[in-house]
Amino acid sequence: MKVVFTTQSERKTIQSPSVITLEEFSDPSSLRHEVAKRLQSRGNGKLIVGIDPGSRIGVTAFYGDEEIYSNILSSADQVVSRVRKLQELTKDPDGENVIRVGNGDLKLAVAIVKGLKRGIGSAARIELVDERGTSSNIITKPNRRGARDMRAAAIIAFREGSKVS
Numbered sequence: 001m002k003v004v005f006t007t008q009s010e011r012k013t014i015q016s017p018s019v020i021t022l023e024e025f026s027d028p029s030s031l032r033h034e035v036a037k038r039l040q041s042r043g044n045g046k047l048i049v050g051i052d053p054g055s056r057i058g059v060t061a062f063y064g065d066e067e068i069y070s071n072i073l074s075s076a077d078q079v080v081s082r083v084r085k086l087q088e089l090t091k092d093p094d095g096e097n098v099i100r101v102g103n104g105d106l107k108l109a110v111a112i113v114k115g116l117k118r119g120i121g122s123a124a125r126i127e128l129v130d131e132r133g134t135s136s137n138i139i140t141k142p143n144r145r146g147a148r149d150m151r152a153a154a155i156i157a158f159r160e161g162s163k164v165s
Contacts (some may be wrong), residue, residue: 107127
C-alpha cells in the first residue's frame with residue numbers, strides 16, 4: 001500500500017506509515033498535494049505554477065508530475081494569495097519553485113509579478129512567458145470559457161520564459 005485514506009477514529013487500527021486522515025485537510029487542494037507527494041516514487045519536489053492573466057485569470061499548479069490545483073481567479077491579489085498557499089503546502093528543501101506568468105495582458109501580468117515578488121520574495125523563480133497560441137487551439141463548449149483559461153495556464157506552466165529580476 002502506498003496510501004491509506006481513513007478517518008481519525010479508525011487511524012489507530014491501521015498499521016501503515018502512509019495513512020492520511022480526512023480530518024487533517026480542510027482545503028481540497030492541500031489533500032490533492034499530499035496524495036501526489038506520497039505517490040511520487042522519486043520525491044521530485046518541484047512546484048510549477050502557470051498563470052494566464054486576463055478577464056478570467058487561469059491558474060494551474062503542478063507538483064512533480066501531478067496537477068494539484070487548477071482554477072479561475074478574478075484578481076491579482078487572489079493569485080498571489082493562492083500561489084503563496086501552494087508554496088507553503090509544497091515546501092521541500094530540495095525542491096525548486098517556478099512561477100510562469102503569461103504576457104497576454106501585460107498590465108495585469110506586471111501587477112501579478114509585482115505582487116508575487118512582494119508576497120513570496122525570492123522563494124521562487126518568476127518568469128514572464130510568451131503566451132501566443134496557448135488558447136487559440138483550445139475548443140470549449142459555450143459557457144465553459146474558464147476551462148480554456150485553466151488549460152492555457154497549464155501550457156504556460158511548461159513554457160520557458162524570461163526570468164524577472
